[in-house]
Amino acid sequence: MSYFTHLECGYCGKVYDKDKIWNLCPDCGKPLLARYDLATAKKEFTKEKLNGREKNLWRYREMLPLIDQKFRLSLGEGFTPLIRAERLENFIGKKNIFIKDEGLNPTTSFKARGLCLAISKANEFGIKEVSIPSAGNAAGAMSAYAALAGMKAFVFMPKDVPLPFINECKALNAEVTLVDGLITDCGKLAAEGVKKFGRFDVSTLKEPYRIEGKKTMGYEIAEQMNWTLPDVIIYPTGGGTGLIGMWKAFDEMEKLGWIGSKRPRMVTVQSAGCAPMVKAFEEKKEFAEMWNGAKTIADGLRVPAAVGDFLILRALRESGGTAVAVTDEEIFESTKTIGRTEGIFAAPEGGATLAALKRLISVGWIDEKESVVLFNTGSGHKYMGLWSSE
């Protein structure tokens, strides 16, 4: 059973009925967050209950929003390995580095977590057509779960995304529209179809349940570290769903009595070619401005504006974290380092987290002994153009 009780606006706090279909807060236009009866769950849902459960994200089903499990769609998403990266530690001269390898998810990225929940919930609501603007991985993940549910999937991607992202969606029976522009332009086009044909909009944080899928990364890190948390988490940030989700998960776990009050310092890494969150963090702003001329090899980070910007910035500040911009050259170099030391064919977004770690060590922000989790959020297999000149 699920302890899901209602939705609450992350900005104005207004409360909404869990049995209705929502996108953004109808009142203020900000993201809605799922809330649970944590007081009752604390008495009934002990962490011992996880023993022997399935090794995917559904092991935390009581803290997920799906009410009737018969609508569950699963491809084995989640419970990815948390690897102690000893060879990488020796290579860069720092101890206690862990890599959460999200490239091992279905459709080879952590987008599977969010879309698994979003499409399962859409399935529970009886939705037949779903639509998404995506820089790449989200589209493939949505297409996979929509195929599993027998839904029609509409995908809007920038026309310059690497071919494997496009082929994946086609193979999974989505209708693909290539857009001459960025993900924000894709969003505008997708919104037209939503309005005209009544398709359900599954955009990052405009749909309330993707974040619930991604928050399971926070539950997993705690469980895999024997109910402690690392000192630092470095997260390659586009729309920020995973970062906001993990921050939410830590709060839920504390209220469940599963962990204490200690939190990791949360770090956002972006590419210098598209760093709206870094700019807003440095300027101490509550919201980020739209980034003009976004350009980076890390497609998942090519997000010039995010509706959850204030939630990302809040988590960074509350945690005592920071935001770092690294160049595409640093990203590529670090992606190669992960490959040669740990045998992981990482996505450039994963490489970005190592580039940020190196930077933060060099300025003394992270010390020798502190434990750090790097997120390799996807697999290198979809970014073939990157390697053509090597």
Ligand SMILES: *Cc1c(COP(=O)(O)O)cnc(C)c1O
């Ligand atoms: C989407 C994506 C990101 C960014 O994730 P957000 O939760 O939207 O910030 C990072 N890496 C990869 C590989 C992605 O596909």
